Amino acid sequence: LLALLGGTFDPIHLGHLDLARQIRDHFAFSEIAFVPAYQNPLKIEAPQASAEQRLEMLRLAIAEEKEPRFRILDWEVRSPGPSYTIATVEKCLAQGWGPVTLVLGNEVFKRLNAWKEPQRLLEIAQVIVVTRKPSQGIEIPTALTLAGSQPNITPFAMSPLPYSATALRKAWAEYWRSGDQASVPQGTSSSVQAYIKKNRIYAVT
Ligand code: ATP
Numbered sequence: 001l002l003a004l005l006g007g008t009f010d011p012i013h014l015g016h017l018d019l020a021r022q023i024r025d026h027f028a029f030s031e032i033a034f035v036p037a038y039q040n041p042l043k044i045e046a047p048q049a050s051a052e053q054r055l056e057m058l059r060l061a062i063a064e065e066k067e068p069r070f071r072i073l074d075w076e077v078r079s080p081g082p083s084y085t086i087a088t089v090e091k092c093l094a095q096g097w098g099p100v101t102l103v104l105g106n107e108v109f110k111r112l113n114a115w116k117e118p119q120r121l122l123e124i125a126q127v128i129v130v131t132r133k134p135s136q137g138i139e140i141p142t143a144l145t146l147a148g149s150q151p152n153i154t155p156f157a158m159s160p161l162p163y164s165a166t167a168l169r170k171a172w173a174e175y176w177r178s179g180d181q182a183s184v185p186q187g188t189s190s191s192v193q194a195y196i197k198k199n200r201i202y203a204v205t
Pocket of ligand 1: 006007008009010014015016018019103104105106108160161162163164165166167
């Protein structure tokens, strides 16, 4: 039983790891795979860290977790150009790794109709829609026909940790700009923090 946690991971932060842990604790997945995109087709800006750096930060963060069920699926990030979840899910199924469950934030799920082949995606994958506590309703994507009771869509309410990759990139840019050694940005695993520092990532925004 495989769960896919897609994202840009620019960089991976403690909010992502907390999400993965909560999914691990509440469901019975044998594997939870982080799936870094090379480029999210719906984001105008390219990631700031290189594909190689984002992958390495994921490796470091997951090594620190010491959780054998956490994996990285690197197909998308190794394939320059827009990354499409439908292709990744089909490839997982072709490998015999099904059933496949996508873990999507409510904000992401409600825009699913803008994805490639959303209807087919809902046919071949299960979906966990992460909502914020106190429990909100799922926002159904417009223009998608969701069949009957949707047994393949499971809401999951959690209180997210207050980290975002956007805020972290800004904090690092400010750190490099100010030269204030005492203000190293928090919110990532320590090995990721050291890697960003060593490689001077996010120095320009
Ligand atoms: P950015 O700020 O660059 O848009 P992000 O921090 O939202 O990035 P992504 O890599 O785009 O990170 O997100 C991957 C997934 O992680 C998304 O499904 C998103 O809902 C989820 N996520 C992001 N931040 C948190 C958080 N603090 N807690 C739980 N889930 C999160």
